[in-house]
Amino acid sequence: MDITAVIKKDNIIFNLEGKNKTDAITQLAQCLLKNRVITDLNGFVADVLKREEEFSTGIGFGLAIPHAKSVYVTKTAVAVGKLNTAIGYNTADNEKVKLLFLIAVPEKGGNEHLNILSQLSRKFMDESFRHRLDLARNSEEIIRCLMDN
Known part of the structure; x- marks a missing residue:
């Protein structure tokens, strides 16, 4: 599965006002x-936060x-x-988070989430990719960045 197939412009928010992990x-x-x-909403957020309790998904690099x-x-x-103000997130590098990629997969979705996590993780290892994400100012630029790398 190509990552851009599951990331749509309508699901990209700039100027996110999250005050903490749960809020974001x-x-x-x-x-x-x-x-x-x-x-x-509440059921899904509870499932995400339950997963966060097992191990933080703050991977570092502000992500x-x-x-x-x-x-x-x-x-x-x-x-x-993309948050207006970075938030604490219990990351591996103790840096605050500025960008979140929230993955939602149906319960019977097999290993789709692992495939998406793998694709994103590989991209995030590239410093120039992270820099382009940081500079992105709209949904189209985020999508283009994901397609180019």
């Missing part, structure tokens, strides 16, 4: 609810990849949020 995840999940990717397989997900999708 909830705002991204609201976008998924609005676009009919999830059926229950986090929260995710969940959930009965509340109708189709696989990724919501992207």
Whole structure:
């Protein structure tokens, strides 16, 4: 699966006002609810936060990849949020997070989330890719960045 197949412009939020991890995840999940990717906001957010309790998805470099397989997900999708102000996230490098990629996969979605996590993780290792993401100012630039790398 190509990562750009599950990241749509309608699920990319700039100027995210999240004050903390839960707030940022909830705002991204609201976008998924609005676009009919999830059926229950509170249920899906609870599933994501339960996953976060197991091991933080803050990977460093100002990035986090929260995710969940959930009965509340109708189709696989990724919501992207670029925060106005970086938030604490319990990352491997102790840096605050400025960009979140929230992965939503149906409970019976097999290993789709692992495929998406793998693709994103490989891209995030490239410093020039991270720099282009940081400079992106709209949804089209985020999508272009993901396609180019």
